Amino acid sequence: MKKLPLKVPNFIVLTFTPILALLFVPWYGFTVGFDGFELAVFAFYMVATGLAITAGYHRLWSHRAYEAHWSVRLWHAVWGACAMQNSILHWCADHRQHHRFVDDNDRDPYSAPRGFWHSHMGWIIRKQNIYTDDFANVKDLQRDPIVIWQNKYYIPLTVATNVGVPLALGWWHGALWGTLLLAGLLRLVLNHHFTFFINSLAHMWGRQTYTDINTARDNGLIAILTYGEGYHNYHHLFQWDYRNGVRWWQFDPTKWVIRLCAWLGLATQLRRPPAHQIEKARVSMQLKRALAHLEHAPEPDAWRTRLEEAHRQFLVALDEFSRFRQELVLAKEKLQQQLDRDRQEMKKRYAELRTELARRRQAWRQLLAELSGLELARA
Numbered sequence: 051m052k053k054l055p056l057k058v059p060n061f062i063v064l065t066f067t068p069i070l071a072l073l074f075v076p077w078y079g080f081t082v083g084f085d086g087f088e089l090a091v092f093a094f095y096m097v098a099t100g101l102a103i104t105a106g107y108h109r110l111w112s113h114r115a116y117e118a119h120w121s122v123r124l125w126h127a128v129w130g131a132c133a134m135q136n137s138i139l140h141w142c143a144d145h146r147q148h149h150r151f152v153d154d155n156d157r158d159p160y161s162a163p164r165g166f167w168h169s170h171m172g173w174i175i176r177k178q179n180i181y182t183d184d185f186a187n188v189k190d191l192q193r194d195p196i197v198i199w200q201n202k203y204y205i206p207l208t209v210a211t212n213v214g215v216p217l218a219l220g221w222w223h224g225a226l227w228g229t230l231l232l233a234g235l236l237r238l239v240l241n242h243h244f245t246f247f248i249n250s251l252a253h254m255w256g257r258q259t260y261t262d263i264n265t266a267r268d269n270g271l272i273a274i275l276t277y278g279e280g281y282h283n284y285h286h287l288f289q290w291d292y293r294n295g296v297r298w299w300q301f302d303p304t305k306w307v308i309r310l311c312a313w314l315g316l317a318t319q320l321r322r323p324p325a326h327q328i329e330k331a332r333v334s335m336q337l338k339r340a341l342a343h344l345e346h347a348p349e350p351d352a353w354r355t356r357l358e359e360a361h362r363q364f365l366v367a368l369d370e371f372s373r374f375r376q377e378l379v380l381a382k383e384k385l386q387q388q389l390d391r392d393r394q395e396m397k398k399r400y401a402e403l404r405t406e407l408a409r410r411r412q413a414w415r416q417l418l419a420e421l422s423g424l425e426l427a428r429a
């Protein structure tokens with residue numbers, strides 16, 4: 051395939067920032083050293099930019115997995131610009147294209163079958179034939195004024211958060227370069243490559259737990275580096291789930307942060323598929339893998355029959371159970387509504403009876419008063 055021309059600004063950023071980080075961070079560390087303040091700013095920058103990409107760019111804007119208050123959107127828009135992975139509009143247009151045409155070398159912008167280098171960063175530093183700059187697949191996002199604002203002021207936001215704020219903090223702290231090197235430079239390089247791993251490594255290395263119709267893999271190690279995005283096989287099958295790690299033991303801090311926002315009233319409409327759909331996908335892949343290993347079994351045909359029959363019965367039970375659970379939920383809701391209506395009616399009747407009683411009591415007292423008035427007059 052003929053090589054396409056370089057995108058020079060991207061090439062410069064993605065080539066020189068790692069070289070500068072490799073040279074200057076250890077050099078400064080050994081000669082001057084980093085203190086607690088510089089490490090704390092670095093940690094904050096890592097988490098803020100990392101979550102802006104995962105909870106903001108990815109799950110909120112690309113997949114609309116939940117709705118977020120404007121303050122959350124503004125926060126992710128600012129720190130997302132700091133991550134220097136392009137504006138929300140560009141990022142989401144590419145990402146939606148990736149999901150729609152995953153592994154299609156002519157239409158997936160970071161198609162993994164084109165190799166590690168291309169899916170990791172090659173697609174960013176060379177011009178591509180795959181065109182998403184018309185934003186045709188992100189029309190919904192263009193209604194969000196924060197998204198439009200971030201697209202318009204992307205460069206100033208990037209410079210301010212990557213250089214301006216670290217320099218200002220460093221100056222205030224009394225050592226100009228340490229904060230810039232850690233929070234500006236090293237953080238930028240780490241955040242870039244951790245994110246890129248999702249497009250490269252998470253399409254090559256790991257388990258196909260839920261589907262094998264694409265190259266996406268579940269990888270717990272990548273999940274640690276990417277705030278939970280390593281469960282990429284699950285994500286490609288249930289892309290609008292606000293979670294990527296769905297098992298209780300899976301490390302998915304992005305999901306916890308979204309839940310925390312929901313608890314604070316800053317996120318609503320958290321979307322997730324019914325549990326039985328997830329289990330069905332997982333069990334079907336287990337059957338596929340078991341059948342593929344049958345040639346090593348002593349009686350493959352007998353085993354095949356047993357496996358297929360047990361799998362069929364399992365799915366029947368799963369369907370029946372989930373249907374009944376759905377019915378139970380509906381019945382509970384109906385009962386609750388009936389109960390609410392009955393309670394309402396009884397409250398109304400109680401109020402009516404009490405008014406009537408008060409009226410009768412008043413009338414009785416009036417009558418007695420009238421009688422005693424008569425008796426007084428006669429005496």
Ligand SMILES: [Zn+2]
Nearest residue numbers: 248249266282
């Ligand atoms: Zn992917």
Ligand SMILES: [Zn+2]
Nearest residue numbers: 112149285289
């Ligand atoms: Zn995605």
